Amino acid sequence: MTAPDHRPLAAGMVRAIALACRSAPSAMACYLALTLLTAAFPVAIAWLTKLTLDTVVTAASVSAVAGLVAGLAAAGLANAAVPYATQYLRGEIDRKVGLAAQDELFTALDRTVGVSRLEDPAYLDRLRLAQQSASSPGRMVDCVLGFVRGLLTLAGFVGSLLVINAMITVIVLAAGVPALTMSVRLSRLRAAMLLSISPTERREFFYADLLTSVNAAREVRLFGLGGFLRGRMLADRVAANDARRRLDRREQSVQAALATLSAAVSGAGLAWTVFAAVQGQLTVGDVSMFVAAVMGVQGAVDSVVDAIAGGHQQLMMFGHYAAVVDDGPDLPTSARRRAGTPLRHGIELRDVWFRYSDGHPWVLRGVNLFLPAGTTLALVGHNGSGKSTIVKLICRFYDPTKGAVLWDGVDIRDMDPADLRERIGAVFQDFMAYDFSAADNVALGDLTALGDRDRIERAAATAGVHETLRGLPLGYDTLLTRLFFSGSGDDDAQTGVVLSGGQWQRVALARAFLRRSRDLMILDEPSAGLDAEAEHDIHTRLRMIRSGRTSLLISHRLGAVRDADLIVMLDGGAVLERGTHDELIAAGGTYARMFRLQAQGYGETAARRPEGFPR
Numbered sequence: 001m002t003a004p005d006h007r008p009l010a011a012g013m014v015r016a017i018a019l020a021c022r023s024a025p026s027a028m029a030c031y032l033a034l035t036l037l038t039a040a041f042p043v044a045i046a047w048l049t050k051l052t053l054d055t056v057v058t059a060a061s062v063s064a065v066a067g068l069v070a071g072l073a074a075a076g077l078a079n080a081a082v083p084y085a086t087q088y089l090r091g092e093i094d095r096k097v098g099l100a101a102q103d104e105l106f107t108a109l110d111r112t113v114g115v116s117r118l119e120d121p122a123y124l125d126r127l128r129l130a131q132q133s134a135s136s137p138g139r140m141v142d143c144v145l146g147f148v149r150g151l152l153t154l155a156g157f158v159g160s161l162l163v164i165n166a167m168i169t170v171i172v173l174a175a176g177v178p179a180l181t182m183s184v185r186l187s188r189l190r191a192a193m194l195l196s197i198s199p200t201e202r203r204e205f206f207y208a209d210l211l212t213s214v215n216a217a218r219e220v221r222l223f224g225l226g227g228f229l230r231g232r233m234l235a236d237r238v239a240a241n242d243a244r245r246r247l248d249r250r251e252q253s254v255q256a257a258l259a260t261l262s263a264a265v266s267g268a269g270l271a272w273t274v275f276a277a278v279q280g281q282l283t284v285g286d287v288s289m290f291v292a293a294v295m296g297v298q299g300a301v302d303s304v305v306d307a308i309a310g311g312h313q314q315l316m317m318f319g320h321y322a323a324v325v326d327d328g329p330d331l332p333t334s335a336r337r338r339a340g341t342p343l344r345h346g347i348e349l350r351d352v353w354f355r356y357s358d359g360h361p362w363v364l365r366g367v368n369l370f371l372p373a374g375t376t377l378a379l380v381g382h383n384g385s386g387k388s389t390i391v392k393l394i395c396r397f398y399d400p401t402k403g404a405v406l407w408d409g410v411d412i413r414d415m416d417p418a419d420l421r422e423r424i425g426a427v428f429q430d431f432m433a434y435d436f437s438a439a440d441n442v443a444l445g446d447l448t449a450l451g452d453r454d455r456i457e458r459a460a461a462t463a464g465v466h467e468t469l470r471g472l473p474l475g476y477d478t479l480l481t482r483l484f485f486s487g488s489g490d491d492d493a494q495t496g497v498v499l500s501g502g503q504w505q506r507v508a509l510a511r512a513f514l515r516r517s518r519d520l521m522i523l524d525e526p527s528a529g530l531d532a533e534a535e536h537d538i539h540t541r542l543r544m545i546r547s548g549r550t551s552l553l554i555s556h557r558l559g560a561v562r563d564a565d566l567i568v569m570l571d572g573g574a575v576l577e578r579g580t581h582d583e584l585i586a587a588g589g590t591y592a593r594m595f596r597l598q599a600q601g602y603g604e605t606a607a608r609r610p611e612g613f614p615r
């Protein structure tokens with residue numbers, strides 16, 4: 001059997017303490033000084049008590065007794081006051097370390113190039129634990145200093161006990177060893193248990209989220225899903241509780257056994273000391289010293305055990321934090337990174353094969369496409385045929401499994417991702433509705449526009465939403481959310497407003513229009529939520545914006561893509577047809593059939609029962 005490798009734990013501890021020292025140096029120095037002071041208090045008080053009793057019994061001078069009593073009072077006062085200062089310092093360290101750790105964690109997360117990590121359940125578990133353990137360094141400081149304090153107090157009392165009787169010293173110390181080993185083992189089990197119930201807790205949060213989300217509320221109410229979701233949420237809570245309960249039971253029985261052992265040891269030791277005092281081998285002061293030392297040693301052993309066990313648990317948690325912070329790049333970075341250049345030639349997908357992970361089916365199968373600069377390419381095809389996936393590859397949210405995406409002939413893996421994205425404007429199919437003001441919702445498309453009301457309003461006007469936003473209770477400063485409800489009443493403009501789906505869609509378009517001068521404009525279903533008139537209006541605007549620019553347009557409304565320079569029909573992740581609208585219609589293939597179907601309207605086909613529709 002090989003000995004466990006404690007090096008990662010030791011390195012983790014050094015790193016956590018270093019983080020604490022870096023972020024709160026003066027609080028750490030004061031905390032350390034007070035810790036050393038408090039370690040001496042119990043021993044000093046025990047000795048002063050012993051000496052006072054012995055002086056009283058031997059009827060020595062009143063001034064000697066008064067001096068000792070004054071010393072006892074001073075030590076007692078200091079002992080009472082120090083914990084409050086320590087508590088304040090502890091809070092200060094926690095606040096500063098928490099801030100630094102959160103900054104480090106989210107900076108690391110921001111370095112992630114792609115999005116696939118956020119789709120990996122194991123990574124999400126780790127991330128949640130990492131967020132929870134951002135306060136670990138502060139707790140680790142507590143554990144290390146608790147350990148040091150315990151050891152110092154222990155050394156003081158062991159020295160004192162040795163003066164009285166060596167055998168008793170050994171017995172009292174031996175009682176601490178099982179406590180130490182059991183506590184370390186239990187802390188390992190607790191860390192493993194927390195990791196194992198993580199998916200269950202994540203599901204529980206998911207159900208709780210559904211039950212409280214306004215987006216889900218409509219379906220939850222209409223379909224009567226409340227009881228069903230609550231049942232699943234509670235079942236997950238029960239499963240997590242069971243795991244916690246099993247460990248609590250184990251911990252409590254071990255702790256009870258250890259407490260019994262300690263009580264037996266101190267009882268036997270006390271009986272022996274009193275007997276020795278009666279026989280005149282020890283003084284009354286020795287007995288009081290013994291009682292204080294037994295309690296002090298047990299207290300110190302407890303504090304060392306707690307520090308080791310707690311430190312161990314914090315280290316395991318800190319391990320998740322360190323793993324996220326130290327994660328290497330999620331997508332390969334090229335050593336010969338090229339600076340992005342304005343698009344001159346075009347964007348090419350060269351024999352691109354893609355699947356979301358090894359366990360997933362192929363989503364793209366050998367796609368070859370070329371989007372010449374200054375033209376519009378439209379992607380059409382059935383649901384799930386891979387249109388949005390192509391967009392994600394061009395933005396480098398994922399890398400192709402095989403093949404390459406080229407920007408003017410340069411593999412985008414050789415470009416700086418931030419540089420690449422700087423050159424792209426986009427409206428995604430599942431665009432964001434930010435709980436910010438109307439102005440900020442638009443400005444997020446290009447942070448240089450924050451505070452530039454002219455640019456924001458021009459982008460909103462281009463998207464046809466300017467009048468709507470200007471007419472809000474506080475105009476562009478109105479919050480487009482009720483999340484930050486101030487509690488001052490429903491009529492209060494501060495409570496924010498809720499836009500309709502189509503209005504949100506136009507705000508998302510305005511956000512993209514802020515980037516209209518970028519090299520590539522991606523429009524993935526830009527009019528999905530709009531009524532027929534608004535859709536026509538938006539596509540007219542888009543046509544004007546796209547004119548002479550490079551754009552990639554995805555739409556199920558084939559009428560909206562007919563003027564694209566090239567239309568590509570995808571089917572099952574492969575290119576089925578390509579050409580201009582007229583060429584595809586003339587070819588009489590799938591595009592032509594779908595176009596005719598849409599042009600005829602659904603009225604004429606209503607009599608025909610769709611495939612798979614129950615009779």
Ligand SMILES: Nc1ncnc2c1ncn2[C@@H]1O[C@H](COP(=O)(O)OP(=O)(O)OP(=O)(O)O)[C@@H](O)[C@H]1O
Binds near residue numbers: 360381385388429
């Ligand atoms: N993050 C993901 N992880 C795993 N599979 C995914 C992911 N995103 C999409 N897919 C799968 O990839 C396939 C292609 O999806 P994609 O969104 O590219 O299709 P689409 O043509 O844009 O569809 P739609 O017209 O419905 O928007 C689908 O089968 C989908 O289930």
